[in-house]
Amino acid sequence: MTTRLPSTGAPDPAAAPSTTCRSDEVVVIHRLFRRLFxxxxxxxxxxAPDDTAHARRVAKHLHGIIALLHVHHRTEDAYFWDVMTDRAPACGLHVELMRRQHGAVSDRLDVADALVDRWAHRADARTAARIASELEEVDRLLVxxxxDEExxxxxxxxxxxxxxxxxxxxxxxxxxxxPMPIFVLLGLMIESVPEAEREQWLAKEMPAPVRLAYRAVGRRQYERAVERLRSHGREPRGSTGAAPAFA
Incomplete structure (x- = not known):
């Protein structure tokens, strides 16, 4: 049930549209981004320096999660902030903060994305250190x-x-x-849900055919992709080396 927080200037829920706490659905996405970044x-x-094959695997993953976060923030920009300004004008300071924070995160993501492009073909230690530093700043800003948003x-x-x-x-x-294979994204999202809530979340959010497909083939695809991503250049067990990560 929605309650008013004095710090937000939220309107009286009794005068608002009949709704449930649908922002809980977005919190699941936030958990995913916290984990990924x-x-x-x-x-x-x-x-390892000069391991361009593994650098390309990691680069593909990084491009995917950066694109995913961009899309998420653009959706929030399109649907949240103008509505808050119109319907809850007392929240103007919070809206401006959300916009500034999105801009700061977006700028850092773009810098990291460009560096990842360069590093994917060279796997040099200097660029890797710069990317890691940029991603740490993204993580700090994002946390x-x-x-604040929640x-x-x-x-x-x-x-x-x-x-x-x-x-x-x-x-x-x-x-x-x-921006990444659907079963990989689904697997990452599932693991971002607390284990005690996972079955209930799956039953509520995932249609039965999707749950069955994930259990039949998707989970193996996800586990193999993640193992390749975190293998530090080693081929995972049973791999022929033919398939790219997250393909």
Whole structure:
């Protein structure tokens, strides 16, 4: 049930559209980003100098998660901040903070993305160190931003957005082609859900055919992709070396 936080200036929920705490769905995505970007610097540092084959695998993954975060933030920019400004004008300072934080994260992501392109073909230690440093700064900014957003924006959005509007946001997000194989993305998301909540989340969020397909073939694809990503250049057990990571 949505409650008003005095610090946000959220409107009285009794006067808002009938809704549930749909921002909980976004929190799951936030958990995924926290995990992905906390791990990213160590993935880069785990690539041996001159190991261009493994650098390309890690680079492909980094390009994917950077694109994923860009899409997520652009969706929030399109659907959240103008609505908050219009329907909860007392939240203007929070809206401006969210916009600034998105801009700062986006700038760092673009720098990291360009460096990753260069490093993928050379696997040099100097560029790797710069990438790892940029990704650590992304992680720092992202941890701060996600906490601020969940504390100051989500209670307001739960109060002012209707279920129909949340459904529209969900449909918009689904129209974007994932920047990595769907079973890999699904596996990463599943592991970002606390284990005690995982089965309930799967039953609620994943249609039965998707759950069956993931259990039949998707989980093996995910595990193999992650093993290759974290293998530090070694071929995972049973691999022929023919398939690229996340393909």
């Amino acid at each position: 906390a791990e990213a610097p160590s993935l880069v540092r785990g690539v 701060e931003h996600l906490a 504390r100051d924006a989500f209670p307001v959005l739960d109060a002012i957005l209707s279920d129909a509007e949340w459904d529209d946001i969900h449909r918009h997000a689904q129209r974007h082609k994932p």
